[in-house]
Amino acid sequence: MKGDGIFSGDLLIVDRAEEIKDQDVVVANLNGVFVCKKIDKVQRCLLSSSKRFPPYFLQEGDEFQVEGVVTRSIRLHRPFKKHL
Secondary structure, three states: OOOOOOOOOOOOEOOOOOOOOOOOEEEEOOEEEEEEEEEEOOOOEOOOOOOOOOOOOOOOOEEEEEEEHHHHOOOOOOOOOOOO
16 A cells, blocks of 8 residues: 555554545455455445555455544554564
């Protein structure tokens, strides 16, 4: 989602109460896998900001649940340390 300003390792703030609008960036569960994609409500598909990944058109039988709308992202300049 680099084209939308979201990079690997960023923290996302996800609002579960926010109404989902066309072209929002969302976190969703698609067939048991969490994804962060832009949603196209008109064409019923999920979009990546990378041209390497084609749109995913939702199909009959898909398990799909939007977990929330991404409202903010936070870039980490130093990774979290794991404490044992």
